[in-house]
Amino acid sequence: MKFSIKITALLAASFLLALPAAAQQKPYEPQVGQAGKDVIWVPTPDEVVDRMLRMAQVTANDYVVDLGAGDGKIAIAAAKNFGARSMGIEYNADMARHAQGNVEKAGVAGRARIVNGDIFVTDFSQATVVTMYLLPGLNMKLRPTILAMRPGTRVVSHSFTMEDWDADEISSMDGRRAYFWVVPANLQGSWTLESGGEKNELAFEQRFQKIEGTIGLGPQTQGGLRDARLRGYNISFAWVDNKGALRNYSGRVTGMRMEGSWRGDGGAEGRWSATKK
Numbered sequence: 647m648k649f650s651i652k653i654t655a656l657l658a659a660s661f662l663l664a665l666p667a668a669a670q671q672k673p674y675e676p677q678v679g680q681a682g683k684d685v686i687w688v689p690t691p692d693e694v695v696d697r698m699l700r701m702a703q704v705t706a707n708d709y710v711v712d713l714g715a716g717d718g719k720i721a722i723a724a725a726k727n728f729g730a731r732s733m734g735i736e737y738n739a740d741m742a743r744h745a746q747g748n749v750e751k752a753g754v755a756g757r758a759r760i761v762n763g764d765i766f767v768t769d770f771s772q773a774t775v776v777t778m779y780l781l782p783g784l785n786m787k788l789r790p791t792i793l794a795m796r797p798g799t800r801v802v803s804h805s806f807t808m809e810d811w812d813a814d815e816i817s818s819m820d821g822r823r824a825y826f827w828v829v830p831a832n833l834q835g836s837w838t839l840e841s842g843g844e845k846n847e848l849a850f851e852q853r854f855q856k857i858e859g860t861i862g863l864g865p866q867t868q869g870g871l872r873d874a875r876l877r878g879y880n881i882s883f884a885w886v887d888n889k890g891a892l893r894n895y896s897g898r899v900t901g902m903r904m905e906g907s908w909r910g911d912g913g914a915e916g917r918w919s920a921t922k923k
């Protein structure tokens with residue numbers, strides 16, 4: 647009898663001791679405007695998240711990284727609505743834990759995850775799509791890292807530009823803008839083109855995704871390239887040869903080499919390749 651009174655007293659005491667801890671374990675409730683490291687938390691509205699992921703044409707083959715993940719909503723939407731793998735990088739540890747909880751609640755823990763990290767330290771070079779809702783200065787600080795990513799990587803920013811790197815698309819929803827870019831291959835400089843049994847010198851001037859070029863047609867003659875266009879690693883251009891025929895080229899850039907197919911308006915066609923000098 648004495649023994650059971652002791653046990654009951656012990657249980658009651660441990661229950662009382664546990665109370666303050668239980669009271670402290672209220673669910674974490676993030677507050678809009680709360681501090682992050684470089685920018686406060688303000689969530690992107692659902693319809694803007696949806697448009698951002700559609701602009702990037704996200705599919706199940708993509709790996710989407712949201713820089714500054716907040717409550718995880720972009721990483722979750724990428725996994726849940728588009729079947730992508732995703733990662734959100736969030737500096738605020740409480741927020742990162744909360745966002746990971748949201749990932750689990752949304753049933754996408756197999757494809758999405760939130761890491762507690764700093765966007766200027768955590769590696770996201772493997773992303774095929776990068777999303778962000780940061781600040782103009784932070785976009786500019788990230789720009790060199792983004793431009794060094796694999797050509798063809800798609801980037802979407804809610805509200806903020808990347809200054810003189812013009813967007814490839816701007817969408818607006820209820821006054822909010824989303825900007826879209828494709829990381830361009832590096833073409834700048836001189837190349838040797840081989841096509842139709844001939845060799846010509848190609849020279850490109852590049853400013854982000856905008857390219858202009860010339861083709862050597864004789865010792866003193868440089869023809870201008872027409873309709874030169876670069877989208878990620880896809881390139882197309884045209885030039886008029888010494889017989890007056892327009893030749894259209896399209897292909898793909900892989901580092902120091904590019905190759906594809908060409909077609910002349912006289913019916914000639916074939917494969918082409920170029921190597922960087």
Ligand SMILES: C[S@@+](CC[C@H](N)C(=O)[O-])C[C@H]1O[C@@H](n2cnc3c(N)ncnc32)[C@H](O)[C@@H]1O
Binds near residue numbers: 689712717718738780
């Ligand atoms: C404006 S909110 C955007 C949240 C989410 N991406 C969205 O669009 O709903 C920016 C988030 O970035 C986080 N953040 C700020 N500086 C950061 C840094 N250096 N590294 C990682 N996250 C950061 C903030 O804590 C905040 O949650």
